Every structure is written in structure tokens, then in C-alpha cells.
Amino acid sequence: MFAFPSAQQNAATYSAQLTAPLWTAGRIENSVASTESRYLAGAAGVRWEEMQLRLKVAEAYMAILCADAWQAAAEQALVAAQAESDNAVGRAAQQRASKTDVLAARVALEEAKHRANTSENAATAALAEYNQLLGRPPNFDCRPAFPALPLLGLSRDQMLQRAIAVRPDVRALQATFDSLKRESDSWRAAMYPQVNAELGYAFEDNDFQTRPGIGVAGVFVDWNVFDAGSRRHKSEAASGRAAATLAALRDLQSQIAVEVLRAWNSRSDAISAERAAAAGLDYAFELDRSIQQRCMTGAAMSSETIASRSSLAEARARYLEACTNRVLAELRLRYAAGML
Helix, strand or coil: CCCCCCCCCCCEEEEEEEEEEEECCCHHHHHHHHHHHHHHHHHHHHHHHHHHHHHHHHHHHHHHHHHHHHHHHHHHHHHHHHHHHHHHHHHHHCCCCCHHHHHHHHHHHHHHHHHHHHHHHHHHHHHHHHHHHCCCCCCCCCCCCCCCCCCCCCCHHHHHHHHHHHCHHHHHHHHHHHHHHHHHHHHHHCCCCEEEEEEEEEEEECCCCCCCEEEEEEEEEECCCCCCCHHHHHHHHHHHHHHHHHHHHHHHHHHHHHHHHHHHHHHHHHHHHHHHHHHHHHHHHHHHHHHHHHHHCCCCCHHHHHHHHHHHHHHHHHHHHHHHHHHHHHHHHHHHCCCC
16 A cells, blocks of 8 residues: 555544534525424324314213113113013913014013113223223223313304414414425525635644644635526425415315304204203103102002103103213314314
8 A cells, every 4th residue: 555655654633623604595594494393283283183082082981971871771671671571461361462462562672672782782882992092991990970061152253263273283284384485495595605604623643744733714605506406496396385285274274164163053953952852851750750659549550650760761861962962062162173
């Protein structure tokens, strides 16, 4: 290997260089702003996923309450169907009922058993889905209580304005648009001259060199005049993606208006259905009380009492289902408005 006569075999070199940008046409500022906007978009996306998960958990929670209520109603209906079947068999033995009456009562009993089995399976499935969302075993015992959720005192227009302002998916798209626009500006700025101030020092441990260290300071202009249009194409590509994101943002805002309207109407319908179910429950209570009094005086048969209790259990299930739908409608309205 060839070596210079003045070279030292075990020489060592150390160097340090400091560069400070003086003028970059906004390249660095736009690049930093683009990165910050991408971070904000990711954080907003995480909040949107969390909000969706909260709504799923709430829906699964309310499904357990509703399924348990219908299971209780189905069990009460099964008791009533069993009593009616036994009554039909007894009357047939006394020649007071035909075979057709007995078969009809048996069919009603089998249908009641089927409904009871279906409602039990539905309750088990609702519990398993709720536990799965919480990361628990499917058969983990859960005794949910009915939540107290007041109605929001905001108008539909106020909710719409709040949704457009604070919904995480809107903020994520807005931040993505800002990031792409800044990225486009950064690539465009990179096409201009870049002025930097540089300060450097180099040291070489060489016995044959009289000055081991040397310092450098100056202002330098870096201008890549020809890059085959690479930076221009990158700027245009980022600008195109920004335009597409802006169009998606405007479409989402118009879609949110429809979502808020539908959620608002659904809550109104749920409130009306809850009032109707409450009136039906009051009627079932009064009817059951009347039949109980008649039974105590001997004016009503025990099968009528059992059937009355079955009707009361079904009315309770309908009322609880209506209350559940009202709470879910409120939650979905808050979800549409970005307030969940």
C-alpha cells in the first residue's frame, strides 16, 4: 500500500461541525409544523377510537338489562302456560274440555318453553359480549344496575355546532389536512437557496503535521438547481393529498349534520315510546291488582292470576326496553355530537 512520507501510521483525527440555518424559505418551519399536525391527527384518532369503544360498551351493558327483563317475562309466561296446560288436562279429565283444547294448551306451552330458551340464550350472549369488550371471561357474573342519564339541555343546532368543533374524527382530518399542506410548503421551500452558517474544527494527531488543528467558519449557500423535478413533484403530491383530505373533511361535516338530525329524532321517538310503555305498565299493574282482588273473593280462577302476572312481567319488560332505548338514544346523540 502506498503511503505519504509524512503520514503517521497510528494517526487519529477528530472533527466537530456546527451548522445553523440562516434562511431556508420556510422549509424547516413547515416541516416542524407538519410533524406536529401529524401527531395531533394521531392523538385525535386515538380519542375517536376510545369514544367508539365507550359506545359499544354502553350498548352491550344496556343489552344485558334488556335481555334479563325479557328472560324474566319469558319465565313468567312459561309458568302461566304450564298452569293453563294443567288446567286444560284437568278439565278434559272431567269431560269439560275437548282434546283440541288440550292440544292447543300444549302447543302454547311448547311455544312458551321455546321463548324461555331463546331469551335465556340471548341473555347469555349479551353477557358474553359485554365481558368480551371488558376483557373478561364470557361467563363472568355481572349484575348491572339501570343508569341514570339525564337529557342534555342543548338544542339540535348547538349540538351540531359542537360536533363540528370538537368531534375527534373532524379534528383528525383537520390536522391531517394541515400536515399535508405544511409538507407541500416545505418541499416547495426546499427548491430555493438554503443559507447556513457553519462553524467547524478538525484536529489530527500527526507528528509530521506542524499544525494539528484547524478551524473553519463561514456562511454557505446550498442550492440544488437541478433534481429532475423531485421536490416539485413531492410538493404537488402532498398538495393533492391535502385537497383530497379537505374534500373528505367537508363531506364528513355534512354527514355529521345528518347523523345529529337522526340521533335527535331517535331520541324524541324513544322518549315517546317510554311514555307509552309507562302507560301500558300502569294499566298492567291496575289489571293485575283487580284480578288479585277478584281471586281473593273467589270471582277469578288461579290461572287468571298467573296469566295476569305474566302480562305484568311482559309490560315491565316492555317498559324497561323502552327506558333502555331512551338511554341508548341519548348516548348515541352524545356520540354524534362528540360529547360521549
